[in-house]
Amino acid sequence: MNKFTGYRCSVCNEIYGPDEVTYTCPADGGNLDVLLDYDAINKLSVDDLIFKDDQSLWRYLPLLPVSDPGGRGTPLRAAGWTPVFSPVLLAEKLGLKNLWIKDESSNPTASFKDRASAILIGRAREIGAEIVVTASTGNAGAALAGMAAAVGHKSVIFAPKTAPPAKIAQLQIFGAKVLLVDGNYDAAFELSIQAADEFGWYCRNTGYNPFTAEGKKTAAFEIWEQMTAVSGQPSTVSDKLSVFVSVGDGNIISGIHKGFKDLLELGLIESMPRIFGVQSNESAAIANAFNAGNEEIIPVSATTRADSISVDLPRDGLRALRAATQTNGAYILVPDSEIIAAIAELGKVGIFAEPAGSTSYAGVVKAVNDGLIDPNDPVVVFNTGSGLKDVKAAMQAAGEAPVIEPTLDAVRKML
Ligand SMILES: *Cc1c(COP(=O)(O)O)cnc(C)c1O
Numbered sequence: 001m002n003k004f005t006g007y008r009c010s011v012c013n014e015i016y017g018p019d020e021v022t023y024t025c026p027a028d029g030g031n032l033d034v035l036l037d038y039d040a041i042n043k044l045s046v047d048d049l050i051f052k053d054d055q056s057l058w059r060y061l062p063l064l065p066v067s068d069p070g071g072r073g074t075p076l077r078a079a080g081w082t083p084v085f086s087p088v089l090l091a092e093k094l095g096l097k098n099l100w101i102k103d104e105s106s107n108p109t110a111s112f113k114d115r116a117s118a119i120l121i122g123r124a125r126e127i128g129a130e131i132v133v134t135a136s137t138g139n140a141g142a143a144l145a146g147m148a149a150a151v152g153h154k155s156v157i158f159a160p161k162t163a164p165p166a167k168i169a170q171l172q173i174f175g176a177k178v179l180l181v182d183g184n185y186d187a188a189f190e191l192s193i194q195a196a197d198e199f200g201w202y203c204r205n206t207g208y209n210p211f212t213a214e215g216k217k218t219a220a221f222e223i224w225e226q227m228t229a230v231s232g233q234p235s236t237v238s239d240k241l242s243v244f245v246s247v248g249d250g251n252i253i254s255g256i257h258k259g260f261k262d263l264l265e266l267g268l269i270e271s272m273p274r275i276f277g278v279q280s281n282e283s284a285a286i287a288n289a290f291n292a293g294n295e296e297i298i299p300v301s302a303t304t305r306a307d308s309i310s311v312d313l314p315r316d317g318l319r320a321l322r323a324a325t326q327t328n329g330a331y332i333l334v335p336d337s338e339i340i341a342a343i344a345e346l347g348k349v350g351i352f353a354e355p356a357g358s359t360s361y362a363g364v365v366k367a368v369n370d371g372l373i374d375p376n377d378p379v380v381v382f383n384t385g386s387g388l389k390d391v392k393a394a395m396q397a398a399g400e401a402p403v404i405e406p407t408l409d410a411v412r413k414m415l
């Protein structure tokens with residue numbers, strides 16, 4: 001069944017056929033929403049909609065705009081279906097009745113980006129694209145390089161030369177052609193688009209290729225399935241639920257919004273959850289627009305320590321803004337000091353986050369303190385990336401360990 005019917009521009013609402021465009025709206029550069037044949041999907045029963053034996057995002061194949069990419073037994077088929085944890089210690093500390101953490105660090109390349117890159121590789125195989133390319137602060141590149149390597153595609157990755165070494169190492173190990181740009185993420189982004197045009201590569205760029213959000217939406221499906229299973233209720237996804245997401249380009253939050261909209265369209269939920277975007281004070285372009293009460297995203301000069309959300313001009317800003325404004329959510333700003341402190345907090349319950357991963361939790365702390373959420377209502381927060389991606393930040397959060405003489409006496413002195 002081919003469920004993919006075309007695109008709609010998020011700015012001018014123009015509809016395009018599947019073969020008419022590849023990336024953004026030719027008229028205004030707006031991000032394109034992927035359209036699915038909901039009538040056909042609606043004819044399926046829930047049992048046919050979800051392949052329950054598949055422990056990856058491919059369990060939702062009937063809801064995805066690509067056909068089965070093959071690659072069984074490879075990391076391509078292991079993206080998604082990440083665990084949700086219920087950390088009692090943190091819930092009690094915050095006075096929340098139901099706190100859930102969806103831990104994306106258990107994806108094959110250890111970040112949320114695997115969801116997008118898996119679908120991208122699926123699309124690349126469909127259209128016969130041999131070489132895939134992306135600009136990345138590190139995680140999108142590692143995800144694309146890893147998924148490409150899994151099924152024998154070539155990848156080219158443009159990253160800022162300041163990306164954390166662990167992320168660059170991942171790119172190298174996955175055999176990508178790695179080009180470190182002497183400039184920031186935004187410079188890498190522009191260059192990668194020019195290079196893709198020049199050399200005929202298929203470009204995955206976040207907030208540019210419409211298929212990334214279709215991979216990211218699967219996280220919403222998982223919240224719906226997993227929370228329903230854990231709570232035993234028909235569906236815990238309703239307007240009582242608050243979902244917290246850290247935001248850079250704004251494609252994760254847009255994708256999650258799309259996922260819940262799909263569920264609503266298919267009648268699987270009755271109302272949308274509230275979606276909260278969290279940004280650093282030092283990379284606040286979308287939050288600024290939210291606070292100004294308009295849809296004009298003005299670029300900033302981003303300097304946040306959380307490299308994965310350090311973005312001057314968010315490439316999916318409009319849809320990211322609407323994810324909050326259309327769901328009675330909000331944008332929350334936190335300082336980098338609270339982002340680093342949140343790494344240590346998550347560590348107390350056995351979750352290891354990179355700075356951009358802990359940003360969403362810092363946002364929950366702020367939202368609770370500011371009375372933005374009812375403590376009786378459930379909260380889901382994403383850890384979007386592993387702490388192993390940026391050990392320098394982790395050391396900053398945890399401090400140095402002491403070095404001692406190899407004697408019991410020395411141990412005694414430390415107790
Ligand atoms: C990419 C990324 C984000 C932000 O996603 P956007 O789509 O750019 O908003 C957050 N956390 C981590 C770990 C990421 O890699």
Ligand SMILES: [Zn+2]
Binds near residue numbers: 009010011030
């Ligand atoms: Zn348009």
